[in-house]
Amino acid sequence: MKLFRTYLIADLNEVRKITSKELGGARFVLKPEPTNTFWESKDGKSSSQFSTPRELDTVQEDEILQKEFVIESETEELAEDLLSVVHGGMLLAYPEPSLTSNLFFVSEVKEEYEKFFRQLPFTNRFKKLENIGFGCIVANQLFKDKKAVYAIEKYKVSLELASFRPHSIDPRYGQYFEHYDLKRQFHTRAAFAITSAFSVIEELGLEVRSSAQKPRFKNKVTGEWNPIVLKDIISRLKNANIESDKTFDWVYRGTETRIEQEIKPFFGFDSVWTTYGEEVRDKTLTYPEAIHNASYLRNFITSHKFNELTQFISPYDVYNVQALARNLILLKYKLWDVMMEKNSS
Helix, strand or coil, X not given: CEEEEEEEEECHHHHCCCCCCCCCCEEEEEXXXXXXXXXXXXXXXXXXXXXXXXXXXXXXXXXXXXXXXXEEECCHHHHHHHHHHHHHHHHHHCCCHHHCCCCCCCEECCHHHHHHHXXXXXXXXXXXXXXXXXXXXXXXXXXXXXXXXXXXXXXXXXXXXXXXXXXXXXXXXXXXXXXXXXXXXXXXXXXXXXXXXXXXXXXXXXXXXXXXXXXXXXXXXXXXXXXXXXXXXXXXXXXXXXCCCCEEEECCECCCCHHHHHCCCXXXXXXXXXXXXXXXXXXXXXXXXXXXXXXXXXXXXXXXXXXXXXXXXXXXXHHHXXXXXXXXXXXXXXCHHHHHHHHHC
């Protein structure tokens, strides 16, 4: 077995969440970080990052060196695959756009090179990021589940193509983003981001299953479901730990868009925070209704040959399908409560 460094630094709060399981020839390891620049108090309540390695005589009695997150693995390829799932778990905890690009890589730990990491610019290779611990929890639970891992990887691809920080959805900001972007590059990336995010839902087996012989609705205008189709999706959602009383808030901001006008039926009732003003028109939907909206976008707007409506994809359309995919992963694999509990600890 070899050690592969990830260049990720974990503070005490993250270290407490990292447990080590055998994952098909790999496991997680924590070792003192090699740059001598990341320090924290023994109680984990404060931390400091220094621009240069500290001299030992400057270290206070209540200070300790932080840990580097390392993967022990039979091969580099396995370590990279495991780190990718950890990365996906971090993005499930908080889909930060700046962390979607390929910032994550491994290299074999070799003792003869350790001394170089106390020299600039090598110290700058190391990063202390949030949610490493939750990423490890996700990997421990799902790494051996191929469908779950592919769902996570598809989610990551979607975020990399087009995404924004969830904080921008806070209703106090109203319509934070413009609906229309002239650039066709954005239209293309946004379309494939939606397609990839919807593919997450398919990977989880939670798409609405209907056909010409078994139509989705008895009445598209009123939104009356075909009871056979509705019963089927409710049953699969229940088996995925998503009860029928759970809801999803679909974001509508600013004026009605061309694509919003096209989605039929129009589901939902006003979300509780629509009192923030006219720009906030969010709707609370059941999960079957939300999945229908996502499939409508994928089937008629983003897949196959682009049409006249593709240019009107809004950042909010992308966000809605990505948020739905994220929720379904977290709920199906019973990670939502774990995420909330671990992030509040």
